Amino acid sequence: MNFVSIQLDSSSNEPLYLQLFSKIKEAILSDELIIGYRLPAIRRLAKDLSVNNVTVINAYKQLESSGYVTSKKGSGFYVTKPNTPEISLMTLPPTTIKENCINFSSASPHPAIFPTDSFKYCLDEVIDRDKGFAFGYQEANGFMPLREILAEYLEKTHRIHTSPSHIQIVSGAQQGIDIIAKSCLNAGDYVVTETPTYNGATDAFKSRSSRIVTVELTPFGIDLIEFEKKVNVCKPKLVYVMTKFQNPTTLCYAPYTLKQLLALAEKYNFYLVEDDSTSELSYTDRAPYSLKAFDTQDRVIYIKSFSKLLMPGLRIGFLVIPDALLDRFTKTKQMTDIASSGLIHRSLDLFFRTHKWEEHLSYMKAIYSGKYELMLSQLENLKALGVTFNIPNGGLCFWLKLPKGLSAYKLYERCLESGLLILPSTLFYSTMHKERDHYIRLSFAPCDAKEIVEGIAILEKCIKKGLS
Amino acid sequence: MNFVSIQLDSSSNEPLYLQLFSKIKEAILSDELIIGYRLPAIRRLAKDLSVNNVTVINAYKQLESSGYVTSKKGSGFYVTKPNTPEISLMTLPPTTIKENCINFSSASPHPAIFPTDSFKYCLDEVIDRDKGFAFGYQEANGFMPLREILAEYLEKTHRIHTSPSHIQIVSGAQQGIDIIAKSCLNAGDYVVTETPTYNGATDAFKSRSSRIVTVELTPFGIDLIEFEKKVNVCKPKLVYVMTKFQNPTTLCYAPYTLKQLLALAEKYNFYLVEDDSTSELSYTDRAPYSLKAFDTQDRVIYIKSFSKLLMPGLRIGFLVIPDALLDRFTKTKQMTDIASSGLIHRSLDLFFRTHKWEEHLSYMKAIYSGKYELMLSQLENLKALGVTFNIPNGGLCFWLKLPKGLSAYKLYERCLESGLLILPSTLFYSTMHKERDHYIRLSFAPCDAKEIVEGIAILEKCIKKGLS
Numbered sequence: 001m002n003f004v005s006i007q008l009d010s011s012s013n014e015p016l017y018l019q020l021f022s023k024i025k026e027a028i029l030s031d032e033l034i035i036g037y038r039l040p041a042i043r044r045l046a047k048d049l050s051v052n053n054v055t056v057i058n059a060y061k062q063l064e065s066s067g068y069v070t071s072k073k074g075s076g077f078y079v080t081k082p083n084t085p086e087i088s089l090m091t092l093p094p095t096t097i098k099e100n101c102i103n104f105s106s107a108s109p110h111p112a113i114f115p116t117d118s119f120k121y122c123l124d125e126v127i128d129r130d131k132g133f134a135f136g137y138q139e140a141n142g143f144m145p146l147r148e149i150l151a152e153y154l155e156k157t158h159r160i161h162t163s164p165s166h167i168q169i170v171s172g173a174q175q176g177i178d179i180i181a182k183s184c185l186n187a188g189d190y191v192v193t194e195t196p197t198y199n200g201a202t203d204a205f206k207s208r209s210s211r212i213v214t215v216e217l218t219p220f221g222i223d224l225i226e227f228e229k230k231v232n233v234c235k236p237k238l239v240y241v242m243t244k245f246q247n248p249t250t251l252c253y254a255p256y257t258l259k260q261l262l263a264l265a266e267k268y269n270f271y272l273v274e275d276d277s278t279s280e281l282s283y284t285d286r287a288p289y290s291l292k293a294f295d296t297q298d299r300v301i302y303i304k305s306f307s308k309l310l311m312p313g314l315r316i317g318f319l320v321i322p323d324a325l326l327d328r329f330t331k332t333k334q335m336t337d338i339a340s341s342g343l344i345h346r347s348l349d350l351f352f353r354t355h356k357w358e359e360h361l362s363y364m365k366a367i368y369s370g371k372y373e374l375m376l377s378q379l380e381n382l383k384a385l386g387v388t389f390n391i392p393n394g395g396l397c398f399w400l401k402l403p404k405g406l407s408a409y410k411l412y413e414r415c416l417e418s419g420l421l422i423l424p425s426t427l428f429y430s431t432m433h434k435e436r437d438h439y440i441r442l443s444f445a446p447c448d449a450k451e452i453v454e455g456i457a458i459l460e461k462c463i464k465k466g467l468s
Numbered sequence: 469m470n471f472v473s474i475q476l477d478s479s480s481n482e483p484l485y486l487q488l489f490s491k492i493k494e495a496i497l498s499d500e501l502i503i504g505y506r507l508p509a510i511r512r513l514a515k516d517l518s519v520n521n522v523t524v525i526n527a528y529k530q531l532e533s534s535g536y537v538t539s540k541k542g543s544g545f546y547v548t549k550p551n552t553p554e555i556s557l558m559t560l561p562p563t564t565i566k567e568n569c570i571n572f573s574s575a576s577p578h579p580a581i582f583p584t585d586s587f588k589y590c591l592d593e594v595i596d597r598d599k600g601f602a603f604g605y606q607e608a609n610g611f612m613p614l615r616e617i618l619a620e621y622l623e624k625t626h627r628i629h630t631s632p633s634h635i636q637i638v639s640g641a642q643q644g645i646d647i648i649a650k651s652c653l654n655a656g657d658y659v660v661t662e663t664p665t666y667n668g669a670t671d672a673f674k675s676r677s678s679r680i681v682t683v684e685l686t687p688f689g690i691d692l693i694e695f696e697k698k699v700n701v702c703k704p705k706l707v708y709v710m711t712k713f714q715n716p717t718t719l720c721y722a723p724y725t726l727k728q729l730l731a732l733a734e735k736y737n738f739y740l741v742e743d744d745s746t747s748e749l750s751y752t753d754r755a756p757y758s759l760k761a762f763d764t765q766d767r768v769i770y771i772k773s774f775s776k777l778l779m780p781g782l783r784i785g786f787l788v789i790p791d792a793l794l795d796r797f798t799k800t801k802q803m804t805d806i807a808s809s810g811l812i813h814r815s816l817d818l819f820f821r822t823h824k825w826e827e828h829l830s831y832m833k834a835i836y837s838g839k840y841e842l843m844l845s846q847l848e849n850l851k852a853l854g855v856t857f858n859i860p861n862g863g864l865c866f867w868l869k870l871p872k873g874l875s876a877y878k879l880y881e882r883c884l885e886s887g888l889l890i891l892p893s894t895l896f897y898s899t900m901h902k903e904r905d906h907y908i909r910l911s912f913a914p915c916d917a918k919e920i921v922e923g924i925a926i927l928e929k930c931i932k933k934g935l936s
Contacts, residue, residue: 111600132579135779311603
């Protein structure tokens with residue numbers, strides 16, 4: 001942006017400082033000024049534009065209070081507002097991935113293993129049973145029988161105690177996050193997330209003009225010491241965590257960390273958001289612990305996705321909402337899309353009631369644990385090259401730390417040329433983080449055995465090339 | 469709110485003005501301080517709280533720049549930020565309406581006339597044809613063949629020229645509005661709407677902390693003189709209009725008004741949002757004019773809903789997006805829910821391609837025009853009581869002006885007691901408008917002939933009782 005050429009109109013009704021505010025705001029929103037850019041010094045810009053210093057000060061303060069810039073004492077004003085949100089490769093549709101490429105990037109199952117026939121059966125049964133009512137407006141929070149059976153399911157398998165009236169059916173976890181953001185966040189509010197984290201969540205939080213504060217992960221979950229320090233200063237409204245097979249690090253939280261988080265939520269008066277997409281996929285006898293299961297003070301908003309476990313195209317998931325927030329969430333859902341498709345609610349309800357969900361889940365677990373073991377065994381070969389990784393014992397991914405000096409993004413590009421799609425850690429970290437180019441995420445979800453073996457071989461070659 | 473009892477903590481890290489800002493903000497968001505409330509005078513509050521005047525000034529300015537209050541010269545600061553959005557009765561689920569009540573409030577068809585069987589046929593065909601891919605992730609903007617056939621449809625029947633790449637499939641018109649709001653509005657931006665208007669739209673705009681400016685309607689559409697005056701001052705980002713069978717007034721815009729609006733959009737650099745839910749339902753030979761059809765400068769975001777014409781529970785509609793906004797809208801859709809359900813996209817595509825849409829539309833038009841004529845004939849009886857109304861020649865509703873001295877809200881309550889549900893105009897106006905309690909909206913969509921005749925008879929009795 002060429003600040004000297006900014007045109008202000010002194011004959012306009014609009015004060016000069018607001019005109020200047022708008023011009024800089026537009027430049028930030030249109031990507032012309034990027035995050036971290038330092039605005040010109042106040043006196044210099046005032047001189048260049050032939051306006052009073054106060055005009056520039058007021059414009060900068062307006063930008064600051066609107067969340068577009070932040071001031072550092074003695075150093076000036078820096079752009080903080082994200083322009084257009086970065087979109088993750090994970091949300092790219094499969095059609096944009098070139099053919100014959102081995103895909104370690106998507107954590108969605110291959111369409112060939114979807115329970116297509118049994119779901120079709122449920123759709124047909126529902127339409128025959130409910131006729132036109134299957135296509136009418138649904139209650140904003142969703143079809144009640146489905147909410148009832150989901151409450152039972154949570155109790156039985158996740159030790160989460162809730163009632164159907166506290167469940168809201170949403171069109172997938174991403175919509176759940178969007179609804180949470182709209183219900184809980186106003187401009188300038190703080191949100192704490194893990195780092196690295198899922199950028200689809202931070203995008204939704206940022207779209208509310210809220211500010212993101214990140215906290216490092218330890219092997220037991222979020223770093224509690226750093227966390228409390230930051231929470232004490234920024235007084236967040238929300239804390240967003242993935243406690244089970246965290247995305248992308250594959251870590252599971254220790255019970256101690258979960259309980260401490262809940263105690264801190266009481267102490268500092270924030271809500272915790274627990275995003276759970278794959279906790280059912282544990283390949284050992286020990287299932288990971290759920291934050292919501294320990295939540296005696298009703299401080300946790302729980303998100304369950306079915307995209308990874310069932311079929312992403314159904315666009316269905318659900319929230320468990322604390323009692324104090326229930327009314328607000330219902331209104332937000334109505335304002336967002338009135339309600340999700342009742343036909344899908346009713347069909348999923350029947351899918352659960354006819355025990356097809358249980359059958360499907362055991363089938364998926366059998367398939368996935370085989371792929372998991374295979375990829376794990378292949379990854380052993382990479383250790384000699386200096387690659388290290390956590391053993392997740394569940395989920396759909398591995399998170400690999402690369403040997404020193406190797407750029408994750410460059411490795412991603414090199415693999416792509418060789419016909420392998422991986423996700424570089426740059427997608428999961430903010431632009432400033434020192435570790436942002438050191439990791440890659442590999443998913444085995446959409447691949448068959450042959451692809452897993454071939455893909456790791458390509459990866460090995462590319463790492464070797466990068467090191468040489 | 470008792471301002472005198474506000475507690476500020478001078479030992480905190482947080483500046484006093486930010487503490488004060490937060491307390492007043494919370495009071496506004498929690499409904500304690502309502503729109504139009506005048507904040508205490510600066511000096512008085514500073515004295516009461518034993519703080520410097522500047523602390524109060526800074527807190528008030530922060531509230532102003534965040535859109536929670538507005539200042540009037542020489543008069544003080546007034547609350548402008550809406551608290552929790554009002555939710556329209558229209559969005560209430562059918563289950564909350566008591567049984568045996570005649571329902572003139574919902575503009576949705578009765579589930580008995582949904583094309584259930586033919587849609588089931590399409591669902592089954594699609595699953596057999598596409599197998600698992602029918603349940604996979606869809607491209608963010610939707611299934612391309614559906615976008616192609618919708619572009620053809622617009623060209624043929626609405627004289628709207630666009631390309632499939634400018635169409636985005638959304639989960640109903642409400643989600644379309646939400647996506648527009650998120651893509652185009654930041655805190656403090658202005659939006660112009662008609663008054664009265666659909667409150668589901670204003671709720672979505674307000675949720676972005678934008679400010680709403682309303683303009684009266686004339687028989688030819690929005691009042692262009694008042695409109696330009698206001699636009700000149702507030703420089704809106706968006707102007708939201710329903711040009712065809714406007715909700716709730718049933719008015720259609722004259723071509724002159726449409727063309728003037730487009731010229732003003734160029735002059736003042738805003739985008740027009742045209743929300744079209746029922747334009748297909750014209751009961752004369754002359755179809756109403758579409759703003760988008762005249763849009764040579766790519767200034768119109770067009771929203772098409774299928775909820776009123778097909779089945780609301782499908783949750784499907786689409787946007788036509790100006791080229792300059794396309795990338796932004798795609799990203800917003802991904803951030804909102806990644807994509808809508810591909811199964812529904814594919815089935816609707818087949819529904820169009822097998823000419824079921826045309827058949828269904830003629831069937832709906834035949835049914836609705838019969839109900840329209842019947843309600844119109846019954847309404848004649850009310851004229852003697854001083855009721856007046858526009859003759860819409862299309863759509864699903866009538867908009868009745870009540871005789872002087874009769875409260876729409878009280879009439880709504882009286883009708884409800886007598887087993888009839890109507891919509892009072894209070895739902896469509898802001899709280900300050902002088903006409904807000906003078907009209908009612910009646911829809912014939914979900915009723916059969918007997919209910920229409922009985923319902924109007926109940927209404928007549930209740931009006932008479934109100935006048936006596």
